Amino acid sequence: MDGKLLLDQIIEKVNLHITCEPQVAVAIALWIMFTWCINAFDIAPIACITAPEKRCGKSQLLTLMSLMSKNPLNTSNISPAGLFRTIDAFAPTLFIDEADTFVAGNNELRGILNSGQDRANAYVIRLVGEKFEPRRFCTFGAKAIAGIGQLPSTLKDRSITLELRRQYKDEVRQRLRHTDKAEFALMSRMLMRWAQDNMEALAIARPVLPDVLNHRAQDNWEPLFAIADQAGGHWPETARQAAITISGIDEESQSINEQLLSDLRDIFQTFPLERWSTKALLQQLCANEETPWHAWNKGKPMTAYQLAHQLKPFKIRPKQIRVGSETCKGYEAEDFKTTFERYLSKCEPPSLTLPETGKHEPNGIALAMLEYFNTIQS
Numbered sequence: 001m002d003g004k005l006l007l008d009q010i011i012e013k014v015n016l017h018i019t020c021e022p023q024v025a026v027a028i029a030l031w032i033m034f035t036w037c038i039n040a041f042d043i044a045p046i047a048c049i050t051a052p053e054k055r056c057g058k059s060q061l062l063t064l065m066s067l068m069s070k071n072p073l074n075t076s077n078i079s080p081a082g083l084f085r086t087i088d089a090f091a092p093t094l095f096i097d098e099a100d101t102f103v104a105g106n107n108e109l110r111g112i113l114n115s116g117q118d119r120a121n122a123y124v125i126r127l128v129g130e131k132f133e134p135r136r137f138c139t140f141g142a143k144a145i146a147g148i149g150q151l152p153s154t155l156k157d158r159s160i161t162l163e164l165r166r167q168y169k170d171e172v173r174q175r176l177r178h179t180d181k182a183e184f185a186l187m188s189r190m191l192m193r194w195a196q197d198n199m200e201a202l203a204i205a206r207p208v209l210p211d212v213l214n215h216r217a218q219d220n221w222e223p224l225f226a227i228a229d230q231a232g233g234h235w236p237e238t239a240r241q242a243a244i245t246i247s248g249i250d251e252e253s254q255s256i257n258e259q260l261l262s263d264l265r266d267i268f269q270t271f272p273l274e275r276w277s278t279k280a281l282l283q284q285l286c287a288n289e290e291t292p293w294h295a296w297n298k299g300k301p302m303t304a305y306q307l308a309h310q311l312k313p314f315k316i317r318p319k320q321i322r323v324g325s326e327t328c329k330g331y332e333a334e335d336f337k338t339t340f341e342r343y344l345s346k347c348e349p350p351s352l353t354l355p356e357t358g359k360h361e362p363n364g365i366a367l368a369m370l371e372y373f374n375t376i377q378s
Contacts (some may be wrong), residue, residue: 001190001191001193001194001197003033003194003198003227003230003231003232003235004231004232004233004234004235006033006187006190006191006194006231007029007030007033007228007231007235009187010028010029010032010033010068010187011025011026011028011029013064013068013183013184013187014028014029014061014064016173016174017057017060017061017064017173017174017175017176017179018057018060018061018064018164018173019056019057019164019165019173020057020061020162020163020164020165021163021165021245022242023241023242023245023246024162024163024164024242024246026238026239026242027047027160027162027224027242027243027246028047028061028065028162030224030227030228030239031045031047031065031142031144031160031224032065032068032069032191033191033194033195033227033231034142034223034224034227035069035070035071035093035142036069036070036191036192036194036195037195037198037199037202037223037227038070038141038142038223039199040199040200040202040203040205040223040226041119041202041203041222041223041226042118042119042120043117043118043119043219043220043222043223044116044117044119044122044140044141044142044143044223045117045158045159045160045219045220045221045223045224046113046117046143046144046145046155046158046159046160047065047142047143047144047145047159047160047162048144048145048151048155048156048159048160048161048162049061049062049144049145049146049147049162049164050146050147050148050149050150050151050161050162050163050164051148051163051164051165054148056164056165057164057173058097058146058147058148058164059097059146060176061146061162061164062074062095062097062144062146063095063176064176065095065144066093066095066144067181067184067188068184068187068188068191069093069095069142069144069188070093070142070188070191070192071090071091071092071093072092072093072095073086073090073092073093073094073095074095074097075094075095075096075097076096076097076098077098077101077102078096078109079109080106080108080109080112081126083109083112083113083139084112084124084126084137084138084139085137087116087137087138087139087140087141088137088138088139091138091141092141093141093142093143093144094141094142094143094144095143095144095146096143096144096145096146097146097147098146098147099145099146099147099151100147100148100149101147103145103147103151103152103155104151104152110152110154110155112124112139113139113143113145113155114154114155114158115139116139116140116141116143117140117158117219118140119140122138122139122140122141123136123137123138123139124136124137124139125137145159153255157216158216158220159220160220160221160224160246160247161246161247198230201230202223202226202227202230205226205229205230207222207225207226207228207229208225209221209222209225210240210243210244212244212248213243213244213247213248214345217243217247220247221239221243221247224239224243225239225240225243227239228240256292256310257310257313257314257343258343258344259291259292260293260310260311261314261336261339261340261343261344262344263285263288263291263293264281264285264336265336265340265344267281267284267285268333268336271284272333273333274332274333274334275321275322275323275330275331275332275333276330276331276332276333277321277323277328277329277330278304278307278318278328278329278330278331279304279328280330281307281330281331282301282302282303282304282307285302285307286301286302304318304329314339314343315339316331316335316336316339318330318331319331319332
């Protein structure tokens with residue numbers, strides 16, 4: 001079997017029935033092939049099928065993927081016990097529809113879904129039988145989840161997002177129920193054969209991972225990169241371009257603490273002061289009305305106590321500092337350095353170029369702003 005030809009054929013079938021962006025079709029094809037090769041990998045990324053509104057083809061895509069995936073099992077609702085017992089008993093590729101109606105409020109179910117990404121930790125323990133004997137259930141396996149809106153953040157972090165859009169009136173797609181299912185059966189047999197022929201190579205593959213992806217995204221995409229590299233042709237490059245487009249740096253995916261750190265880093269890079277009074281730092285932090293800090297305190301700007309509370313988990317605490325001739329509570333920029341390096345992606349500091357010299361140094365406006373903030377702190 002020719003791997004690159006098989007992947008191209010899957011994309012053709014996706015485009016025949018589903019309206020989506022090219023990078024999404026690429027991810028779908030690789031994930032479907034992944035279900036046949038899952039035994040070669042220790043990471044099982046969730047395929048998160050999402051859309052902002054109904055009638056975007058989520059259920060149709062879920063069905064389409066199940067027709068070409070290994071050992072598919074479709075459901076529109078499942079309990080925590082049903083989830084781990086089903087995976088342990090049948091090792092299916094699980095396709096869960098209508099996730100927005102029952103996953104978000106079910107912490108136990110989310111925890112089990114989370115555990116199934118990493119083979120080493122993909123187990124839950126329950127007491128069974130009349131003697132309540134402990135038994136370990138495996139939760140590792142391929143899962144595709146469809147729903148309106150975004151998954152809970154912990155699930156999204158373990159997922160490859162397949163975002164769909166509603167088609168235009170002139171975009172004609174074939175209804176899946178009208179197609180010949182024998183075509184999908186043939187495709188499944190070819191995928192199974194390709195997986196058998198390439199399983200050993202995939203098990204030892206160590207694909208190159210794009211640096212622009214965070215560590216969790218690299219984990220999610222690594223099996224798909226291994227498959228793309230083994231398939232050859234245009235697929236190694238195509239897979240990495242799709243990954244960067246889908247799972248690259250996304251400000252909206254930041255946690256609230258990451259956003260706070262990011263905003264503070266921007267302030268420190270724009271105004272490179274060694275020490276900041278809490279008052280001056282909060283004034284700059286809350287200046288942008290589009291950030292949550294502007295209305296963090298029940299519609300009012302964030303307080304000094306709230307800022308200290310948010311920074312406490314990072315071992316950053318306010319201290320007595322000297323600004324000019326005054327002593328006040330505040331922060332030293334140096335205390336944030338290692339935290340920025342650990343929790344934020346790399347970002348080049350802003351530089352202002354003087355037109356007449358071409359040198360990268362603060363211009364007159366920047367110097368005036370620095371003097372302004374020094375005045376505030378004094």
